[in-house]
Amino acid sequence: MLRALEIRDILIIDRLELAFQPGLNVLTGETGAGKSILLDSLGFVLGWRGRAELVRQGAEQGEVVAEFDLPEGHAARAVLEQAGLPVEDTLLLRRVNTGDGRKTAWVNDRRCSGDVLRALSDTLVELHGQHDDRGLLDPKGHRDLLDEFGGLAGQRDKVRSAWKARSAARKALREAETKLAEMRAEEEFLRHAVEELDALSPQPGEEAELDTRRRLMQQSERIREDIAKAQAALRDGAEGQAQDALRWLEGAADKAEGRLEEALAALSRAMVELDEAASGVEDCLEALTFNPLELEETEERLFAIRALARKHSVAPDELAGFAEGVREQLARLDQGDADLKALQAAVEEADAAYTEAAGALSDARAKAAGKLDKAVMAELAPLKMDRAVFATQVSPTDPGETGQDAVTFTVATNPGAPAGPLGKIASGGELSRFLLALKVCLTGGQSGLTLIFDEIDRGVGGATADAVGRRLAGLASENQVLVVTHSPQVAARGAHHWRVEKRITKGQTLSTVTALDAGARTDEIARMLSGETITEEARAAAEALMAG
Incomplete structure (x- = not known):
């Protein structure tokens, strides 16, 4: 207020x-x-x-x-x-x-x-x-006014909810269709990628193992010769001489009155160490022994893993996880048609719910329009406009959150005259x-x-x-x-x-x-009745108006 x-x-x-x-x-x-x-x-x-x-x-x-x-x-x-x-x-x-x-x-x-x-x-x-272009003369507000008159807020809320559900269902379908189209555009690439990945079947850590093995094989020819010489020196030289020395010292030990016991013990220990060293050298030589084709095969697989990692912009150890992701994409692609059918069914259901709610609101608006027209016509008669016709026009429009109706207040000022918008047909007083x-x-x-x-x-x-x-x-x-x-x-x-x-x-x-107080009001209304000169008759008429 x-x-x-x-x-x-x-x-x-x-x-x-x-x-x-x-x-x-x-x-x-x-x-x-x-x-x-x-x-x-x-x-x-x-x-x-x-x-x-x-x-x-x-x-x-x-x-x-x-x-x-x-x-x-x-x-x-x-x-x-x-x-x-x-x-x-x-x-x-x-x-x-x-x-x-x-x-x-x-x-x-x-x-x-x-x-x-x-x-x-x-x-x-x-x-x-x-000149009221913000209120009753603005057709943009006529629908809200009719809904308020008819008490249709609840039905409008239902239509708004149905519209939101319909919009959400359609959006989900559009997004799914777009995503599926994008995946289908890459389907050939995805399937080829899976075939390559499945054929190679790279494992986490395999690239590092292959690289180590390859470098070892590349170096093995150069170091194998030195290791073989060391083996010969151990087996044919150091180990044989140590055995001769041990045999000679054992023959002389009885006559040395205990003076060779420590030497014999140390030599025995050395013999054990030499034997272990010789065994280690033999193991190494055995490990360095490989099929010449093995290096080629190792390099071929190593380079294939690295090339595939570069192709898909992932680390070699991530190829297995990448392959799983591609398989999931293909699974979704294969499931796509079924998903689209479900989304299309949801859209149809949402459309039907909206159509039902909006149709019920349209029917309610038509009834409210009839009641409003009847009420306005009853008010027009005392206002000396009993020959005029007021009609609330409810017409179809594009569906939206407020329904599928356009509402316009129209008037015809005389019988047989064409009806038109309220602000364009009626004269000032009307x-x-x-x-x-x-x-x-x-x-x-x-x-x-x-x-x-x-x-x-x-x-x-x-x-x-x-x-x-x-x-x-x-x-x-x-x-x-x-x-x-x-x-x-x-x-x-x-x-x-x-x-x-x-x-x-x-x-x-x-x-x-x-x-104005009571007396001043009487004079003002008398002035409005009689003009500049206020007569007693005008005051009496003013008092009669105020009393009535």
Whole structure:
């Protein structure tokens, strides 16, 4: 609810403070007095796009401050949270326009963008009038309005969920088809790679073993000759001489009276060591003995392993794991058709679920449209538009998360005349009454709204204007309604009344707004009835209007 509006140096307003109340708030005054400036100022602080030049002549900057109540659960709280702004029970909006055209805004004393202001305004205020391109005249919002009127939020949620499931199923199918196509493009390469890998069957660690074996065989011819000489020296030389020495010393030991025992023991140990050395040399010679073809075979396999590793950009020891991965890819490729069939079945199931949910929502919208048309037509009769026809057109459109329907409010102002969009067919006065009738029907059961009607009674008078006033008062019973009006019948229904006047002070034209008490209200409504000169008859008529 709008609690207060403070305006400084905007157009022909130098300083103005207004405290609005719940119920029907009426603003009256002569044409050109500045009533529209109040709406321009409110629109400015709410971020609406309007006049480019707002600063009062001679002032450095213009400023507008608006104060709103935010009860628990108000939609503006979510906007504030998303924008990272303070959330409090009172919402204070402030916007400044400098003389050079720069605009700066604050929300609860924190800087914010115009986009945030506009997002907040969508939750705070509804403006209705002949130039209302943000509300009832905007076809983009007609579907939401119809759904709200019909209580179709639950069905819309089902459609939204079905649409998300449908989109997810289709995405999964597209991704699987793309991946399978990519694998099929490489299928020949993958199968050839598996054949090569299976034929070679490389094992972890094998490349290092082959490399060691190859180097040993390459060096064996050169070292074998030296090892063979060492073997001959051990067997035929050192070992034989050691045995002769041992035999000769053993024959002399009895006569040496123990002097050779240590020598004999050392020589015996040396014989054992020589024998072990000779055995080791023989083993080495045996190991260095190989088939000449073995080197060729070892090199061939070693080079094949290394070439295959380079081809697939992996380490030689990783070829076995790489081969397993390729086999898994081929298995998935072979399984691909079956997987695609399952995904296609899921898409068909999701399509059917969406079609069913969207179809049910379309049927519900058609029924709600019929109820809305009937309700609006009932409201048009007291507004002297009983010959006009209002119709909610529900037509097919591309499927989406909100269903498969386009909704447009259409009117035909006379029997037999072609129907068309609400904002293009109705004239000024007719449009105002259409908007009022539609809003009365759409607002049923809602409360806590702030609604602004800009000269919605233009072009009507008498009983029709009285009907307009009664309906505005009805809307205001559960909401806050601000009305800019020239109609005494509408003004008489107000719970709170302000008069807008234009005065010349020190050579400057300024607009002022005065809150009217009961007596002043009578005079103002009498002026609206009779003109410049207020007669007792006009006062009596004004009192009668206010009493009725």
